[in-house]
Amino acid sequence: MQTRHxxxxxxxxxxxxxxxLASAAHGVESAGTAETAKPPFDMSAQAKAERERIYSVPGxxxxxxxxxxxxxxxKIAFYGDSLTMQGRYIQAIKTALAEGEGTKGMSIQIFQHxxxxxxxxxxxxGKCPWGDFKATMQELLDKEKADVVCIWLGVNDVWHGKKGTxxxxxxxxxxxxxxxxxxAGAKAVVLAPxxxxxxxxxxxxxxxxxxxxxxxxxxxxxxxxxxxVRKAYQAYLQNNGTEAGPDGTLTFKGNLLTHDxxxxxxxxxxxxxxxxxxxxxxxxxx
Numbered sequence: 001m002q003t004r005h006x007x008x009x010x011x012x013x014x015x016x017x018x019x020x021l022a023s024a025a026h027g028v029e030s031a032g033t034a035e036t037a038k039p040p041f042d043m044s045a046q047a048k049a050e051r052e053r054i055y056s057v058p059g060x061x062x063x064x065x066x067x068x069x070x071x072x073x074x075k076i077a078f079y080g081d082s083l084t085m086q087g088r089y090i091q092a093i094k095t096a097l098a099e100g101e102g103t104k105g106m107s108i109q110i111f112q113h114x115x116x117x118x119x120x121x122x123x124x125x126g127k128c129p130w131g132d133f134k135a136t137m138q139e140l141l142d143k144e145k146a147d148v149v150c151i152w153l154g155v156n157d158v159w160h161g162k163k164g165t166x167x168x169x170x171x172x173x174x175x176x177x178x179x180x181x182x183x184a185g186a187k188a189v190v191l192a193p194x195x196x197x198x199x200x201x202x203x204x205x206x207x208x209x210x211x212x213x214x215x216x217x218x219x220x221x222x223x224x225x226x227x228x229v230r231k232a233y234q235a236y237l238q239n240n241g242t243e244a245g246p247d248g249t250l251t252f253k254g255n256l257l258t259h260d261x262x263x264x265x266x267x268x269x270x271x272x273x274x275x276x277x278x279x280x281x282x283x284x285x286x
Contacts, residue, residue, distance in 0.1 A: 039250055040202060041238055051235035055271050059278030060093060064100020069284035070108060076280070077111040077146035079123055079137065079177070081156055083195075083262075085114025088269025093277055111144050113137075119157045119165050120173035137177065141184035148280055149181035152229070152272075154194030154211045155262060167214055174218040188283035190225035191215050192276060195268070198261030200254035201237040225283030227276040233257055236271060 041047075063070065078084050090112055097103045115123050117130035126133035126140070133140060141149070151174070157165035165173070174191060181189045193212035197205050212230045219226040241253040254261060257268030264272055 039242075043242070048239050051239050054235040055232040055239075055275070057232075057274050057278045059274035059276065059281065060096035061100075062281045063093070063277040064096040064103045066102045068100065068102035069281055070097075070103055070106065072106040072108075074106075074148070075109040075111065075144060075146040076148040076150065077113065077141070077144055078150045078152070079113045080115070080152040081118040081123070082114060082116045083155065083264060083272075084112065084152060085116050085131070086263055087112055087114060088264045088266065089272035089276060092269050092273035096273070096277070111140075111146060113140060117156055118153065119160065120153050120170050120177070121165060123153060124173055124176065138180050138184075141180055141186075145185050146181075147186060148188045148190070148284065149184075149186045150190040150192065150227070150276060150280065151177050151181075152192035152194075152227070152276070154208070154215060155197060158194065158205070158207050158211050159197060159262075167210060170211060171214050171218060174215065175222060178218065178222045178224050188225060188280065188286070189222075190227050190276065190279045190283055191219045192227040192272075192279070193230045195229045195233045195264075195272065196237075196254070196258065196262065198254065199237075200252035201234070201242050202250070202252035203254075204234065223286075225279040225286075227272075227279035229272050229275050232271055232275045233268070 062068070078087075078090055084090065090110065094110055097106070097108050113123075113133060115126075115128060115131040115133060117128050119128070122128035124137050126136040135143070153174075154170070157170050178189050178191070193215035194208055197208050199205055199208070208230070212228075216226060216228070218224070236257060237252075237254070241256050243251045243253070245251060255265075257264060257271060259265045
């Protein structure tokens with residue numbers, strides 16, 4: 001694999017000595033080793049079809065359709081960082097609820113709490129150097145009494161490096177968030193691991209993977225719903241961001257779901273909206 005203008009290429013011929021594209025979150029390159037002729041993941045038609053099922057879920061249709069588990073007057077609260085502040089995925093869910101056959105006549109209230117630069121500890125506190133909720137998460141939960149609480153965090157916990165969040169504090173913080181939501185009366189709590197950190201299908205950030213695994217672990221151990229946006233984004237990029245060139249190389253494109261490698265574009269917002277909406281459906285139907 002080589003890097004050309006930020007795009008990674010993987011040689012399909014004989015193994016070559018290479019420089020790997022290191023985590024963009026850290027902005028460095030590291031020495032790699034000779035690679036084999038085999039692509040880094042299964043590119044068969046069957047594998048592509050299985051990956052497509054991961055990111056092509058009809059979540060919004062299920063949440064807003066005739067069989068919706070939502071009831072008139074329900075409230076949904078979203079907590080997160082700048083992805084939630086920008087709210088592309090939230091707007092996509094709002095549109096589905098306003099137009100859906102099962103929900104268009106309902107009054108569903110949406111609370112959007114996105115803290116720019118937010119990490120798990122600062123979202124709990126309700127403030128950081130780049131944003132302020134003017135209340136703690138507990139105060140907001142107690143005031144709003146949301147029926148469904150969705151929490152999508154991890155980008156800044158990883159990206160801020162030494163000023164970020166330790167794995168131990170990240171796990172403990174997520175557990176506290178789930179407990180607070182339930183104590184405030186939430187019928188369902190959904191956790192979503194971070195999606196991407198300027199990555200592509202040939203270059204996954206191992207620290208991002210570690211924190212995503214922590215989110216999955218907390219969801220499993222607390223019984224919270226899991227909206228695995230990272231898994232969906234990875235499957236999408238493997239299927240759609242990988243091109244085989246005539247010279248026998250693979251080219252990996254990263255910015256198919258984001259406009260800057262992190263924040264969702266329209267397509268990324270739609271993928272996240274479907275995955276999160278489906279997790280809400282599953283959590284309410286438990």
